[in-house]
Amino acid sequence: MAQNLSVQARSESYQVEMLAGMESLKAMGSEQRAVEHWSGLFVDTLNIALDRGRLAAWVESLTGTLRLASPLIILVVGALLVLGGTLTLGTMLAMSALAAGFLTPLGNLVATASQFQLLGSYLERLDDVFDTEAEQERARVRPAPKLAGQIELEQVSFRYGPVATDAVKDVTLRVQPGQFVALVGRSGSGKSTLASLLVGLYRPTQGRIAFDGGDLRGLEVRSLRSQVGIVTQRPYLFGACVRANIALADPTLSLDAVEGAARTAQVHEDIVAMPMGYETLLSDGGASLSGGQRQRLALARALVRKPAVLVLDEATSALDAITEQQVQAALSQLQCTRVVIAHRLSTVRSADLIVVMDEGRVVEQGTHEALLHRGGYYAHLVAAQLASTTS
Numbered sequence: 087m088a089q090n091l092s093v094q095a096r097s098e099s100y101q102v103e104m105l106a107g108m109e110s111l112k113a114m115g116s117e118q119r120a121v122e123h124w125s126g127l128f129v130d131t132l133n134i135a136l137d138r139g140r141l142a143a144w145v146e147s148l149t150g151t152l153r154l155a156s157p158l159i160i161l162v163v164g165a166l167l168v169l170g171g172t173l174t175l176g177t178m179l180a181m182s183a184l185a186a187g188f189l190t191p192l193g194n195l196v197a198t199a200s201q202f203q204l205l206g207s208y209l210e211r212l213d214d215v216f217d218t219e220a221e222q223e224r225a226r227v228r229p230a231p232k233l234a235g236q237i238e239l240e241q242v243s244f245r246y247g248p249v250a251t252d253a254v255k256d257v258t259l260r261v262q263p264g265q266f267v268a269l270v271g272r273s274g275s276g277k278s279t280l281a282s283l284l285v286g287l288y289r290p291t292q293g294r295i296a297f298d299g300g301d302l303r304g305l306e307v308r309s310l311r312s313q314v315g316i317v318t319q320r321p322y323l324f325g326a327c328v329r330a331n332i333a334l335a336d337p338t339l340s341l342d343a344v345e346g347a348a349r350t351a352q353v354h355e356d357i358v359a360m361p362m363g364y365e366t367l368l369s370d371g372g373a374s375l376s377g378g379q380r381q382r383l384a385l386a387r388a389l390v391r392k393p394a395v396l397v398l399d400e401a402t403s404a405l406d407a408i409t410e411q412q413v414q415a416a417l418s419q420l421q422c423t424r425v426v427i428a429h430r431l432s433t434v435r436s437a438d439l440i441v442v443m444d445e446g447r448v449v450e451q452g453t454h455e456a457l458l459h460r461g462g463y464y465a466h467l468v469a470a471q472l473a474s475t476t477s
């Protein structure tokens with residue numbers, strides 16, 4: 087029974103995946119392979135369903151036979167006993183009446199037992215959910231105060247699973263309110279992980295994080311997250327109108343506030359040019375938008391709450407250099423701490439603090455000039471980028 091559930095889940099999730107990844111499948115010409123794979127999964131569910139049907143049929147026919155044959159047997163045996171003189175006719179009739187009253191419920195009981203078994207496997211599934219610990223115990227935390235945007239990391243390490251290696255290792259970092267921090271490093275060096283740690287999306291496996299001096303462990307996460315904005319590498323747009331997508335955190339926000347955020351994110355003009363302006367429906371999860379538009383919408387969504395800390399994780403990577411400069415210039419007017427992960431030198435060089443990461447560790451930190459002067463990892467990175475743009 088439990089097998090039935092898991093096989094069904096596998097087939098259905100693959101089906102959803104197949105539809106969502108249609109573009110890639112077609113581009114790779116692997117529709118046929120995908121269909122074959124899905125057929126395999128579907129046959130599995132059919133086989134399990136057949137097995138179940140067979141079992142059900144067995145149970146059904148057994149109980150049916152029992153129900154039909156038992157009165158007959160009782161009658162025959164009873165009649166023989168009565169004829170032999172061991173039983174009176176009255177007792178025999180009473181017994182057959184009683185047996186009928188007993189056997190029908192018994193048959194039903196057997197049929198119900200198989201349903202109980204199914205219930206068992208559903209309950210098992212529910213257990214997985216109930217056993218998951220809540221992210222925080224309400225009684226032991228207090229709501230975060232209004233944050234100024236200071237963040238302190240003390241020897242913070244983080245790994246994604248018990249057997250994984252540390253994605254962030256032994257990082258000590260101090261970010262001042264209103265500071266513009268850039269995280270650089272090659273892909274896989276732990277930039278995104280560190281950014282998520284900086285806004286309290288993950289709790290460190292080791293070490294301590296404090297916001298405005300208050301330990302993360304003592305702060306209620308929701309009140310903290312309402313004061314930080316993060317634009318991830320893969321922002322998700324919902325099948326609602328543009329306005330609802332920007333005002334995701336608080337649907338009661340005025341159109342003015344939404345527009346203001348869209349202007350700062352340099353996406354207002356794009357939205358106004360859409361067929362229905364701010365009411366344009368993004369029914370396809372934003373597939374009708376360009377990558378840059380999607381990123382700027384996600385940025386507007388983060389800005390609309392006026393966060394104390396704003397994290398941009400390669401959030402302007404799909405923009406052209408000029409628009410990216412405009413966005414960064416608009417953001418520098420805001421009163422908030424900015425943590426930006428970017429590859430373009432033009433974005434990184436004006437940061438107050440550049441943090442260079444490699445294999446989860448912070449290998450260098452300082453301003454553009456100081457790091458160039460040092461001639462280390464960052465200087466290498468800059469030289470490589472300059473070489474590739476001039477050649």
Ligand SMILES: Nc1ncnc2c1ncn2[C@@H]1O[C@H](COP(=O)(O)OP(=O)(O)O)[C@@H](O)[C@H]1O
Nearest residue numbers: 246250253271272273274275276277278279280
């Ligand atoms: N959700 C995740 N689950 C497990 N491992 C992850 C996850 N996200 C990232 N990692 C691993 O953590 C390391 C750092 O990744 P990431 O912080 O995304 O690097 P970057 O943003 O610098 O490219 C990588 O080795 C990556 O495989």
Ligand SMILES: [Mg+2]
Nearest residue numbers: 277278319399
């Ligand atoms: Mg990343």
